[in-house]
Amino acid sequence: KAIETHGGVVFFSIAERELRSKLEDLCRMHNIPALSVLDHVIHTLSKVLGQPDEEIRGGQHRMDEAYFDRIEALDFTIQHDDGQGLSTVGNADILIVGVSRSSKTPTSIYLAHRGYKVANYPLVPGVPMPLDEMPMGGLFTVGLIKDARRLVQIRRNRLLAMNERENSSYADMKTISDEINNARKLFTSQNWPVIDVSRRSVEETAAEIINLYNTWLENEGAS
Structure with missing residues (x-):
């Protein structure tokens, strides 16, 4: 709401296709520019590694899952x-x-x-x-x-x-x-x-x- 009122840009690093699509649709609905901060990085890695963009995005998704698994494990361990x-x-x-x-x-x-x-x-x-x-x-x-x-x-x-x-x-x-x-x-x-x-x-x-x-x-x- 603050961006819609005062102007601004949404920067995101979401790799999961469905969630990213929902965010982009919402931003378009409210005329808010949205920019993925990972697209250029992933495209460059794709060229260097010789792998399709989607494989690298999938790796990011798996990394996110591993991160949240560690957070859950840490929370359990502290408790x-x-x-x-x-x-x-x-x-x-x-x-x-x-x-x-x-x-x-x-x-x-x-x-x-x-x-x-x-x-x-x-x-x-x-x-x-x-x-x-x-x-x-x-x-x-x-x-x-x-x-x-x-x-x-x-x-x-x-x-x-x-x-x-x-x-x-x-x-x-x-x-x-x-x-x-x-x-x-x-x-x-x-x-x-x-x-x-x-x-x-x-x-x-x-x-x-x-x-x-x-x-x-x-x-x-x-x-």
């Missing part, structure tokens, strides 16, 4: 971070379980950017994981662990940053060792694969999770 959204955790592609500061959240976010819907759950001392309350049937789950000494260092730094007492049990070596042992027992009892992230980057951890997930999918399909 299911750190034990949130337990009632819908069954909609995840991947569930990551681990003790505090074992890189669950950054790994989840990295995977979400790759298009995977990820939930993560923190193991807290003295608080059993509510497996009965979580719809986990057919859900791929992986456990993360980290070297106790490394966890002590990370947690102490976190406490200092939060102005908390450094001698808190949160950063106590024995407490952390017990947490890791209990986590291992849980993972073994549930037959979940385990990844030691002590010397892995987030990217390396995510790559290993994707490999395990793909293997799991193949086995599920064969069963």
Whole structure:
């Protein structure tokens, strides 16, 4: 309406044929100039690549779909971070379980950017994981662990940053060792694969999770 009243031009980058046609018809109806910002780019790429314009437009459409899939995955992952959204955790592609500061959240976010819907759950001392309350049937789950000494260092730094007492049990070596042992027992009892992230980057951890997930999918399909 503002363009119709005050004048202007509609620039668009829509590749999908039907939606583009509707926009162009609407602009013509209101005598508003409309210009595709992609036409010249696509025409040039067509010449360089030796492919018809329509094939390149189709690639743009597929790219748009992949983009929105990643946005949806990221939104899901944020809503299911750190034990949130337990009632819908069954909609995840991947569930990551681990003790505090074992890189669950950054790994989840990295995977979400790759298009995977990820939930993560923190193991807290003295608080059993509510497996009965979580719809986990057919859900791929992986456990993360980290070297106790490394966890002590990370947690102490976190406490200092939060102005908390450094001698808190949160950063106590024995407490952390017990947490890791209990986590291992849980993972073994549930037959979940385990990844030691002590010397892995987030990217390396995510790559290993994707490999395990793909293997799991193949086995599920064969069963």
